[in-house]
Amino acid sequence: MLSIKNLHVKLEEEDKQILKGVDLTVEAGKVHAIMGPNGSGKSTLSYVLSGRDGYEVTEGEAVLEGQDILDMEPEERAAAGLFLAFQYPVEIPGVGNMTFLRTAVNAQRKARGEEEMSAADFLKLIREKAKALKIDADMLKRPVNVGFSGGEKKRNEILQMAMLEPKMCILDETDSGLDVDAMKLVAEGVNALRDAGRGFLVITHYQRLLDHIKPDVVHIMADGRIVKTGGPELALEVEENGYGDILAEVA
Amino acid sequence: MALAQAKIDLTEARLSRLEMPTGSSWAAEARQGAAARLRASGLPTRRDEYWKFTDPATLTAAEPPQAAIFEARDEAPLYDGIDRLKLVFVDGVFDAAASDDLTLEGVEIDLLADALAKDIHWAKDLYGVLETRGQDPVARPLAALNTAYATNGIVLRATGKVSKPINLIYLHNDVASDAILHHLVKIEEGAEVTVLESGPAAARFNKCMEIEVADGGTFHHVRAQGRDHERRAVTHMFSRIGSGSTFKSFTLTANGVLTRNENIIEIVGDDAVAHVAGAALGDGARGAFHHDDTVFITHDAERCESRQVFKKVLRNRAEGVFQGKILVRQGAQKTDGYQISQALLLDEDSSFQAKPELEIYADDVICSHGSTTGAIDEDGLFYLRSRGVPEDKATDLLVLAFLAEAIEEIEDERLREDILLRLQQWLERRRG
Numbered sequence: 275m276l277s278i279k280n281l282h283v284k285l286e287e288e289d290k291q292i293l294k295g296v297d298l299t300v301e302a303g304k305v306h307a308i309m310g311p312n313g314s315g316k317s318t319l320s321y322v323l324s325g326r327d328g329y330e331v332t333e334g335e336a337v338l339e340g341q342d343i344l345d346m347e348p349e350e351r352a353a354a355g356l357f358l359a360f361q362y363p364v365e366i367p368g369v370g371n372m373t374f375l376r377t378a379v380n381a382q383r384k385a386r387g388e389e390e391m392s393a394a395d396f397l398k399l400i401r402e403k404a405k406a407l408k409i410d411a412d413m414l415k416r417p418v419n420v421g422f423s424g425g426e427k428k429r430n431e432i433l434q435m436a437m438l439e440p441k442m443c444i445l446d447e448t449d450s451g452l453d454v455d456a457m458k459l460v461a462e463g464v465n466a467l468r469d470a471g472r473g474f475l476v477i478t479h480y481q482r483l484l485d486h487i488k489p490d491v492v493h494i495m496a497d498g499r500i501v502k503t504g505g506p507e508l509a510l511e512v513e514e515n516g517y518g519d520i521l522a523e524v525a
Numbered sequence: 526m527a528l529a530q531a532k533i534d535l536t537e538a539r540l541s542r543l544e545m546p547t548g549s550s551w552a553a554e555a556r557q558g559a560a561a562r563l564r565a566s567g568l569p570t571r572r573d574e575y576w577k578f579t580d581p582a583t584l585t586a587a588e589p590p591q592a593a594i595f596e597a598r599d600e601a602p603l604y605d606g607i608d609r610l611k612l613v614f615v616d617g618v619f620d621a622a623a624s625d626d627l628t629l630e631g632v633e634i635d636l637l638a639d640a641l642a643k644d645i646h647w648a649k650d651l652y653g654v655l656e657t658r659g660q661d662p663v664a665r666p667l668a669a670l671n672t673a674y675a676t677n678g679i680v681l682r683a684t685g686k687v688s689k690p691i692n693l694i695y696l697h698n699d700v701a702s703d704a705i706l707h708h709l710v711k712i713e714e715g716a717e718v719t720v721l722e723s724g725p726a727a728a729r730f731n732k733c734m735e736i737e738v739a740d741g742g743t744f745h746h747v748r749a750q751g752r753d754h755e756r757r758a759v760t761h762m763f764s765r766i767g768s769g770s771t772f773k774s775f776t777l778t779a780n781g782v783l784t785r786n787e788n789i790i791e792i793v794g795d796d797a798v799a800h801v802a803g804a805a806l807g808d809g810a811r812g813a814f815h816h817d818d819t820v821f822i823t824h825d826a827e828r829c830e831s832r833q834v835f836k837k838v839l840r841n842r843a844e845g846v847f848q849g850k851i852l853v854r855q856g857a858q859k860t861d862g863y864q865i866s867q868a869l870l871l872d873e874d875s876s877f878q879a880k881p882e883l884e885i886y887a888d889d890v891i892c893s894h895g896s897t898t899g900a901i902d903e904d905g906l907f908y909l910r911s912r913g914v915p916e917d918k919a920t921d922l923l924v925l926a927f928l929a930e931a932i933e934e935i936e937d938e939r940l941r942e943d944i945l946l947r948l949q950q951w952l953e954r955r956r957g
Contacts, residue, residue: 324911325910325911326907326911327903327907347910347915347916348907348910348911349910349911349913349914349915349916349919351911352910352911352912352913353913357911357912358911360908360911363908364902364904364905364907364908365905366902366905366908366909366922366923366926367926368923368925368926368927368929368930369922369923369925369926373922374909374912374914374922375912377914377918377922378909378912378913378914379913381912381913381914381915381918382912382913385913385915417926418908434912438912438913
């Protein structure tokens with residue numbers, strides 16, 4: 275599904291190398307998790323993959339279903355099937371959540387040469403998806419993320435994911451700022467989207483999210499590289515002993 | 526102070542191309558007075574403080590600059606779905622054949638030309654009167670010129686709640702037209718009227734509207750200027766509003782080489798409300814864009830509320846100007862004055878200049894003003910794009926959201942939605 279090879283990235287402004295050769299392949303139907311200490315480059319990886327400005331790829335590639343996405347515009351990557359659930363979802367005053375989602379769904383369809391979704395079909399679908407995430411009609415009407423609580427913002431991210439049906443989902447610290455109940459709700463939303471044709475990359479500091487979204491593969495990232503890869507037990511090891519042991523082991 | 530010779534020459538050159546109606550009309554005195562005011566101040570130049578940010582040269586030149594006729598093509602007329610009385614002016618001249626009948630319940634409508642032909646007319650007490658008052662403390666020579674020379678316009682007196690809006694539709698058919706229109710609106714006690722304006726009016730357009738709102742009266746005004754690219758227009762609205770009255774004016778502007786809209790409001794009765802708002806969309810890619818909103822609101826009564834909300838979106842060397850003043854006279858206690866002007870600059874070549882002013886002589890008032898100039902929210906733009914919305918469409922969504930705050934000022938829901946829809950259509954057309 276997603277294949278990242280030898281990815282080197284630096285911050286444009288500071289001329290600082292953040293990713294120093296990331297290799298990672300996420301297969302369709304699998305959930306990969308990336309864990310790592312602060313500053314290891316986890317969020318940079320998610321931003322670079324989604325096409326945010328300010329990063330320069332100096333080496334390497336990222337291929338989504340045969341297409342190198344690194345030269346694409348963010349909207350082209352989205353239409354190709356990539357989705358990033360933001361760590362800090364952005365508030366957009368004046369743009370209704372519903373309008374935003376309908377514009378996004380139809381823009382992606384148009385980009386893929388598909389027919390736009392009718393207003394009635396869209397409404398039916400969004401009501402159904404919103405209900406599962408306990409998102410009420412008021413939240414759909416309000417401006418995007420404006421005045422939403424931390425949990426509401428994250429649920430709204432998952433709603434967007436459910437509506438856009440991407441092939442490759444990246445979740446950037448989706449558990450940050452969530453209490454246990456909110457985390458469960460978000461995890462349920464994610465689990466509902468798991469299927470054989472979809473890949474997930476879950477970026478997190480803590481093991482607790484992985485109790486709810488069970489990964490197939492766990493990677494440890496440190497200083498801009500994947501330093502260790504293993505099964506779900508690797509996450510438990512981090513939970514138990516912190517990153518110190520692993521980092522010492524690979525150093 | 527004696528005027529500079531250059532200014533005298535400029536003024537005389539312009540006046541030499543105009544012909545003042547002669548005869549013993551009731552308007553003769555107002556015209557003479559206006560001409561005298563005009564000669565006393567002279568036509569404005571960039572060196573005048575009030576025109577520091579807007580070069581009036583093409584508005585004052587003897588020879589009007591030409592303007593290509595704008596083809597709206599398949600665009601439906603504005604306010605199309607709204608039942609309204611249509612009064613059509615072509616290059617500043619009333620077109621009776623294209624207009625509706627002048628009779629409407631709750632209002633007397635005359636053409637200025639017809640009113641002028643009568644021996645006596647109520648319009649005598651309004652024509653040039655509010656314009657004269659509006660000349661102090663700042664001279665407005667182009668309005669004086671209008672009063673001195675205008676022969677076309679409508680003269681409207683609302684005596685009750687007028688059943689439907691009156692739409693002044695302007696058409697531009699002559700590339701060299703130099704139109705002057707002067708409208709009078711008199712709203713009697715408790716009466717209510719909505720005036721709509723739309724359409725490109727002329728190559729060069731000088732419009733003046735004087736509005737007298739008696740106690741408890743209501744005036745609503747919604748105007749759309751655009752999308753004619755080569756428009757040069759100066760408009761003045763002079764209003765005096767009484768106790769418990771309401772005055773609300775909104776203008777949507779798109780394109781135009783040079784547009785200056787002045788709104789001068791005098792609140793003379795207690796508990797009155799005056800709102801002025803504008804949303805402007807400027808793109809210099811197809812010719813220059815310069816838009817100037819100049820507002821002067823005087824509070825001379827107690828417990829009145831005034832509100833100014835102006836938003837501009839500018840790109841490709843487009844220029845925006847806002848000059849807004851709130852004057853609170855002595856004794857105008859419990860005044861609530863608010864003013865905000867904001868510009869969204871979509872590139873580094875565009876500019877916005879704002880001059881907010883407060884002058885307060887009462888001690889128990891709330892007045893606030895703010896002005897911001899900013900770029901598009903990059904985080905918001907990226908967020909939208911990351912969901913698959915193309916950059917230009919994402920920009921439009923943010924532009925609409927920005928302007929929506931000014932459009933919200935339109936009270937009537939149908940009109941508000943019509944204006945919003947039109948703005949969306951204009952943005953979509955731009956995107957092609």
